[in-house]
Amino acid sequence: MSAPQEMQYRYPHAVLARGNDKIPTRASMMFYESSRRAFVAAAARYTGLVAALAMALVPFPAAHAAGYPDRPIRLVVPIAAGSATDAVARAYAQELAPILGQPIIVENLPGANGTIGTSNVKRAPADGYTLLLGTIGTHSVNPLLYKNLPYDAVKDYTPVSILSKVSNVIVVPATSPYRTLQDLVAAAKKAPHTLNYGTPTVGSSSQLATEMFRVRAGIDLANIPYNGPSQAAIDLIADRIQVLFDPVINELGNIRSGKVRVLAQTASQRVPALPDVPTVAQAGYPGFEASGWNGIMVRAGTPAAVVEKLSAAIRQAGQSQKLRTIFEGQGVEIVTSPSPQDFNEFLVQDRKKWARVIEESHIAVE
CATH class of the missing domain: 3.40.190.10 (Periplasmic binding protein-like II)
Structure with missing residues (x-):
């Protein structure tokens, strides 16, 4: 390949017409090389900018979980202070605080069968710093009895873990x-x-x-x-x-x-507080079980990694012998969910169960 041909091969656009031939000039070659390098550098900078923007826009659950929590957490209890449900919430809060490394501040917002406190959490940021103590009332029964609830029990919250059954x-x-x-x-x-x-x-x-x-x-x-x-x-x-x-x-x-x-x-098995009292199933009605429950919810849209971290912390807290000794002696069963998905499935089945009861019994709120 001749020099002009080689130059034409390497720099196909930097040419000068000479008669019927197109031969690259030295000036055009230098101009093209300089332009090519500038273009490559600009493209690299542009690509880097796009990549940086993409990284900023794409959520990274692991990153959210790694820094969570870095400030106190609020736990809303939609039931009055002093109730059994409130006692469970406060006991769990004490166990969770050292596990998560941040204080858990319990706030009671009772009223309207739990609707006031439950709605308050719906309006909170979906960041895992506001928790809700959901109950059989707020998330299984209210949606079946009340037509104009200010919250959607399914769409507005993400289940984290059950805490106890009574x-x-x-x-x-x-x-x-x-x-x-x-x-x-x-x-x-x-x-x-x-x-x-x-x-x-x-x-x-x-x-x-x-x-x-x-x-x-x-x-x-x-x-x-x-x-x-x-x-x-x-x-x-x-x-x-x-x-x-x-x-x-x-x-x-x-x-x-x-x-x-x-x-x-009405439990599925005898509770430790009443070891000599038969269950309804043992008294002649196999399969009968009717228990209330409470559990932790967060606002829908909370990062999955934060939900998983809370779930793991609750499972660890639920292993506390102190917690179990206090409440199982009072007839409260301390139980946690293996995963948020398990808690969600429990909720689906619980709603179906009580929907049948409400329909068969014609229970209505006047």
């Missing part, structure tokens, strides 16, 4: 003639709609458990509604109502003092 006990007055669950069922079948049961609040786990059992046993009971569990328990002791399904933790004192008689418990 089953109900079936209690009657100490002076009641019923000593077994079968005694109660036989009496209810003999005289339909004459035995009264108390409902602490409409749509509560107590009412749902009662209605679930009523349908399963084929009996008819008269519902007496209350504005809370305390007055219902007082009326039961006074024999103004004949039966009450109430969370174990609420009734342990009355059971141990002999003010009420416990017939059965």
